[in-house]
Each structure stands twice: as C-alpha cells, then as structure tokens.
Amino acid sequence: MKMLAIDTSTHVMSVGVGEDNKLLGEYTTNFKKNHSVRLMPAIDHLLQELNIQPADLDGIAVAKGPGSYTGVRIGITTAKSMAWALNIPVYAVSSLAVLAQNAKYFSGFISPFMDARRGQVYTGLYKADNGVVQLVEKDRIILLDDWLRLLKDKDKPVLFLGQDWDMHEHSIKEALQDKAWNGDFSSATPRTGELLQLAYTQGAPLSAHEVVPEYTQLTEAEKKWQAANKGKKKHE
Amino acid sequence: MNTNKQQKENEIILAIETSCDETAAAVVQGGQEVLSNVVASQIESHQRFGGVVPELASRHHTENITFVIEEAMEKANITFEQLDAVAVTEGPGLVGALLVGVNAAKAVAYAHQLPLLPVHHISGHIQAARLLRPWRYPALSLVVSGGHTELILLKDEGEYEVIGQTRDDAAGEAYDKVARTLELPYPGGPQIDRLAEKGNKTLDLPIAWLESDSFDFSFSGLKSAVINTLHNAKQRGETIRPEDMAASFQHSVVTVLTEKTKRAASQHHVQQVVVAGGVAANNGLRSALRDAFSDSDIELTIPPLSLCTDNAAMIGAAAHVQWKKQHTANWDLNGVPGLALT
Ligand SMILES: [Zn+2]
Numbered sequence: 001m002k003m004l005a006i007d008t009s010t011h012v013m014s015v016g017v018g019e020d021n022k023l024l025g026e027y028t029t030n031f032k033k034n035h036s037v038r039l040m041p042a043i044d045h046l047l048q049e050l051n052i053q054p055a056d057l058d059g060i061a062v063a064k065g066p067g068s069y070t071g072v073r074i075g076i077t078t079a080k081s082m083a084w085a086l087n088i089p090v091y092a093v094s095s096l097a098v099l100a101q102n103a104k105y106f107s108g109f110i111s112p113f114m115d116a117r118r119g120q121v122y123t124g125l126y127k128a129d130n131g132v133v134q135l136v137e138k139d140r141i142i143l144l145d146d147w148l149r150l151l152k153d154k155d156k157p158v159l160f161l162g163q164d165w166d167m168h169e170h171s172i173k174e175a176l177q178d179k180a181w182n183g184d185f186s187s188a189t190p191r192t193g194e195l196l197q198l199a200y201t202q203g204a205p206l207s208a209h210e211v212v213p214e215y216t217q218l219t220e221a222e223k224k225w226q227a228a229n230k231g232k233k234k235h236e
Numbered sequence: 237m238n239t240n241k242q243q244k245e246n247e248i249i250l251a252i253e254t255s256c257d258e259t260a261a262a263v264v265q266g267g268q269e270v271l272s273n274v275v276a277s278q279i280e281s282h283q284r285f286g287g288v289v290p291e292l293a294s295r296h297h298t299e300n301i302t303f304v305i306e307e308a309m310e311k312a313n314i315t316f317e318q319l320d321a322v323a324v325t326e327g328p329g330l331v332g333a334l335l336v337g338v339n340a341a342k343a344v345a346y347a348h349q350l351p352l353l354p355v356h357h358i359s360g361h362i363q364a365a366r367l368l369r370p371w372r373y374p375a376l377s378l379v380v381s382g383g384h385t386e387l388i389l390l391k392d393e394g395e396y397e398v399i400g401q402t403r404d405d406a407a408g409e410a411y412d413k414v415a416r417t418l419e420l421p422y423p424g425g426p427q428i429d430r431l432a433e434k435g436n437k438t439l440d441l442p443i444a445w446l447e448s449d450s451f452d453f454s455f456s457g458l459k460s461a462v463i464n465t466l467h468n469a470k471q472r473g474e475t476i477r478p479e480d481m482a483a484s485f486q487h488s489v490v491t492v493l494t495e496k497t498k499r500a501a502s503q504h505h506v507q508q509v510v511v512a513g514g515v516a517a518n519n520g521l522r523s524a525l526r527d528a529f530s531d532s533d534i535e536l537t538i539p540p541l542s543l544c545t546d547n548a549a550m551i552g553a554a555a556h557v558q559w560k561k562q563h564t565a566n567w568d569l570n571g572v573p574g575l576a577l578t
Contacts, residue, residue, distance in 0.1 A: 040567035081343035084302040221289040
C-alpha cells in the first residue's frame, strides 16, 4: 500500500512516501518559507524521484493540527482534494502525536508542544511503551503555566519536543526543575516518516469530505460573539 | 506544465473560486457553455458578525471544498478523463480564502496531471459576459463590487486597460457602510436597493464628478454626507424615512456610474458595454444603465444575478482566454491577495 504523507502544520514542511512497512522517501525542511508555494513542487519532486504516479497512491496521510491555522489548512486542503480526486482515503493524524513519535524510546512523559501566543501552547501528554506512543492527556490549547502545574503534580520526568523550546525554556525549567528535558534538534522536528508509521499502524481511513483541521479553538470572532451572547438564549 | 493535451477550442474546464465567502466550483465548456455552476454561500455564518470574518471564511472553504467540486463534476456529468484543465482564482481576495481554492485546484490538477490555469477574479467577473454572447471589441466593462469600482477598456480578447477607478471606497463598500448607518442587516447592498424602490429622492446628496475628463470615482464624501444628514436631522428632532435616504443615496451612486460609463463608451467608440460584479445585481443600477443605452448602437450586456455575484462559472469563462493563450501555472502557484489585473 503506497501512501503519501504531508505535514505543514509548523514552519517545518515534511513530505514522505511509504510502502507497507518501508519508508521510500522523505523530504523535510525547517525554515520559514511559504508552504503554499513549496508543497506541491515538493510532492512532485519526491514522487518523480521514486517513479510513482499520483494514480499509484493508495492513501494520503496528513498532520491535521493543531498548529498554524494557515499551514494546517494548506496541508489538509491538499491532502483531501488530492485524495478525493484519486478516490483514496485520508489518514488524519494529530500534529502533536507526530512529534511525540520522535521520543518513542523515552521512558518518561512526552509533551510535544507549539507556541499558541498570549502565554498559551498547543500540547498534549504522551507516554511511550516499548516503542509505542500512547496518549495520556488529550491535545489542547492551554496556558503554559497551567500545563506546567499539571505536569508538576505528576512528579515524573517530562521530555518537551518542538520548535519553540527556546521561547519557553525559562518558564519550563523554573516550574519542573530537573524533571524538564528537551529534545535535540532532530527529535524536535516533526517528520512524515513518523506520520506514516502512525497512519499505517493506528490510522483510521476517512473519506476526503470528512477531513477537517483540528484547530482546538474557535475563531476570535466566534469567541467574542459567544461571550457577548452568553446567557441570552436562556432568557429567550 | 507536464501535460500535452491537444489545444482545442471546446475544452472542458473545472473552475474553482474561493476568494471571499462563497465556495464555488463550475464546469464550463469552450468558455461559453456552463455545464454546472455550484455555489455554497456562507452568508448565514457571517451575518451575525455584520461582515465577512476572514478566518471563518477560510475554515468553511476547507470544510466545503471537496463537496462543492464533487457536486460540480456530478451535475456536469463529467469524468476526470474528459477534463482538459483545472482553473482557479489566483487573486485578488482574502489571502486565507484564496489559499484553499488554489491548493485544492493544484491537488486536483496534479492528481490527474492536468494543466492549471490561474485566473484573475475581476477578469472572471468581466468574462461572465462571454457566457451570454460573444464579445464585440472594443468593449468597455463597468466593474462594481464590494472591493472594486472600475471602468475597464478591452481593445481585444483578454486585454484589460483600467481607464477609471475609485479613489477611496468601492461602490459596494459605500452601500455596506450606509446600510450599517441605517441599521440594515448584512449584506446591506440588496437591502438598500429594496428600500430605494419604495422611497423618493427627497434629499440632496453630493455626486462626485471629479475632474471633467476623469473616469475615476469617489464615494467617501457621499457616505459622510449620508451620516451627517442623518445626524443633523436627529439633532433637530426630525425623522428621515429610510426609504427616502436609500433612494437619494442610490440616486447619487447610480447617476455617476451610469454617466461615466456612457461617456467612456462614446469616447472610446466601444461596440459593447458589460456590467460586472456583485453590485451589478442592483436593480436601480440595472434599469438606469438600460435606459442610458436604450437608444444607442452600443450593445449593453448585464449578466443575470447568478453570474454577477461571485461564482466559478465566470472563472471558467475567463479561464478559456487563459487556455487559448496557453497561460498555465506551475505547481508553485500561490494565492495573491493584491493581484493586479494588468
Ligand atoms: Zn467578486
């Protein structure tokens, strides 16, 4: 089963192709440049190198977020539109779960995370067991301070993975002291090789129409509207 | 482009449009025949906010895009093997919204190794006219929408020359702002049009003619005059019928649009005048233009409402011009929010 994988949920852009239990190719870059311009040429380049036609694909795996709204949408839109056109399923996987995969031989807790502005992070809590990573606390958007309090109570080493470690190193170390670990630059980078691994082993096939981004929060306009209209319905 | 389809004249194009708050797809043959034209409107979702929320529009586009494309293909009864190209609005528009259409179009084109045709949104509005009858050049197009008020000269196929444009607000923008002042629900344009039909031009509002030889427009003064007139009346304890304000405002807008279009048409000796864009759905404007050109040799083309508001059939029509000129895009095509027409 040939599968194309796409992850554009952060500055990292990763495109990969797998076949059954083999990673045939992976193209990963980590610099701030437009995914909309670079994604399709990257897919074309990789498939051409591998001598694979789009019609040879049996499925498409995609990182569904959380992450940059625009980045996630570019990946999801490309994946679902191509899958729809080829009449093949989509395997949508959490972008945080893809990152957590990089620590599948770590024995403590894993906290993949991305900065979400205003003191917040997108994160979830994962734990590896014999190379299989499992979700402990579901993905969410949360104030970093609240998240660190929750982790402190667990009193176990936590490995933080992601591109925004430098931004939050101080707060994390202050809260968790020597229980806080951070990944090296390789394990902090999401890669489609791991996304494919997840799609093959745990992924549920979805029809292209069903695939939507995981934003973990409403738009600002909706939040404000909800706050302004709170309770109104009850009185009506 | 890595495809070698024979260049033919009655090509079948799948067109996608997501520049604002309509998710649209259509199948058009030979730039003339609409095989399907599907529009999923988001108006209901944005209405409570009094305008389009860009992030929300992008989210809806992502949710709807494959449903809409599928419906367009099914209604046209077309298979991928029969398609010759995929066209998409490259810009202008909301960047996040454009990106959904562009990336979907690239993915569908790539999946079936079809050429990709980039289309300018305004050329789409203008080329909607080709779905009604063949062009006669030189031609003039009055483009009026929420973001545009332009007079565009077409000396030949697909050659656009902007000879006049708004110096401040677009006509549609003025409509929306005045509607908000009158506390009318969003979208305001059709509401004012409806009220104006029931009112009389009792108020003296300014008409911005600008320099005598200019084909440019200005609507910000008119908008301020509406706000001031309402404010002053309130201070004096007088009431102005909203119907009369709508009729007076609409008179100022329609008069300047019609007069300048007529003057530009005769100065450039055009054979055809095409009215395009969302505001071309306005009944006041439609009838004023019909009157203005009724005893003239110039052919006036005003598309039906469904082809005036944003849709993808117009993108398919404009893509026909791109197809003939072989203006294809590469896989690095991006959405360009401020894309220029010429
Ligand atoms: Zn438009």
